Amino acid sequence: MPHPPTKLTEQHRHTSDPATSARLAWSSDIHLNHANLSAWDRWIEMHGEPELSGLMITGDLSEAEDVYFQLSRIAETFSLPIYFILGNHDFYGSSVAATRRIVTSMTRNQPNLIYLTDSAPVELSPNSFLTGDDGWGDATVGDYDNSPVRLNDFALIEDFYKVDPTHWRGKLEQLGKDSALRLKSKLDSLPQTARTVHVATHVPPFREACWYNGQTTDDAWAPFFVCGHIGNVLRNYANEHPEIVVRVYCGHTHSCGVASISDNLTVYTASATYAEPKLERVISI
Numbered sequence: 291m292p293h294p295p296t297k298l299t300e301q302h303r304h305t306s307d308p309a310t311s312a313r314l315a316w317s318s319d320i321h322l323n324h325a326n327l328s329a330w331d332r333w334i335e336m337h338g339e340p341e342l343s344g345l346m347i348t349g350d351l352s353e354a355e356d357v358y359f360q361l362s363r364i365a366e367t368f369s370l371p372i373y374f375i376l377g378n379h380d381f382y383g384s385s386v387a388a389t390r391r392i393v394t395s396m397t398r399n400q401p402n403l404i405y406l407t408d409s410a411p412v413e414l415s416p417n418s419f420l421t422g423d424d425g426w427g428d429a430t431v432g433d434y435d436n437s438p439v440r441l442n443d444f445a446l447i448e449d450f451y452k453v454d455p456t457h458w459r460g461k462l463e464q465l466g467k468d469s470a471l472r473l474k475s476k477l478d479s480l481p482q483t484a485r486t487v488h489v490a491t492h493v494p495p496f497r498e499a500c501w502y503n504g505q506t507t508d509d510a511w512a513p514f515f516v517c518g519h520i521g522n523v524l525r526n527y528a529n530e531h532p533e534i535v536v537r538v539y540c541g542h543t544h545s546c547g548v549a550s551i552s553d554n555l556t557v558y559t560a561s562a563t564y565a566e567p568k569l570e571r572v573i574s575i
């Protein structure tokens with residue numbers, strides 16, 4: 291269970307009180323295993339904002355063991371908090387549990403790495419919090435049974451290739467459900483003073499936020515590109531807390547768009563191109 295909400299601490303190389311405003315540099319799906327040195331340098335140079343408060347990366351940093359190398363490299367490059375969650379590619383070559391375990395232990399040694407899946411919500415500016423969880427395309431939206439789509443995930447993540455394909459759907463649903471339960475617990479731990487909640491997750495939580503070439507996804511792709519369980523948690527939370535503005539940041543589709551789900555719930559989906567990591571934008575908190 292996550293701890294109660296915390297303010298940024300010295301451990302995060304910040305002051306103990308939240309600043310009056312914060313500026314987060316948001317990137318998603320940077321897939322650094324595909325990026326050569328000059329692409330890496332270009333990505334670093336995009337963070338030239340003089341007053342950044344931190345970075346936020348919404349998954350697919352790399353693949354397999356390179357994830358750990360890239361996280362350390364980013365943490366050593368920036369003297370800022372690095373808020374991140376993991377995407378499906380980050381688990382390639384291993385299992386979901388083993389990858390999360392190693393990443394979590396890395397954050398103990400590199401305090402400016404903040405794995406939001408394993409962290410309590412962080413107060414970034416007065417009454418504005420950041421939280422998140424990995425999420426997964428959880429087969430709850432679209433038509434899994436009749437979809438011809440099968441992602442590389444099934445061949446490259448132990449949780450899938452070590453079991454019979456008849457168990458894949460149940461595994462997808464469980465991963466989505468587990469993420470949603472963790473996220474709900476973190477949202478429920480927010481104080482009554484919260485007025486804005488920023489949520490980082492990898493997979494779009496609604497079909498309306500799952501963009502590809504300017505269109506939202508169809509029934510064949512939706513099972514793997516929408517995390518319906520997280521969508522339900524977010525929709526319920528926004529409905530139950532009309533006084534709170536909920537802003538969600540995700541990636542996974544590599545195609546950008548903004549979806550207004552309700553008066554106080556908006557989802558921003560980032561674009562991405564392999565081998566050309568980029569800064570999606572700077573978010574004022």
Ligand SMILES: [Fe+2]
Pocket residue numbers: 319321350377379542543544562
């Ligand atoms: Fe990606």
Ligand SMILES: [Fe+2]
Pocket residue numbers: 350377378379492541542543
């Ligand atoms: Fe992804």
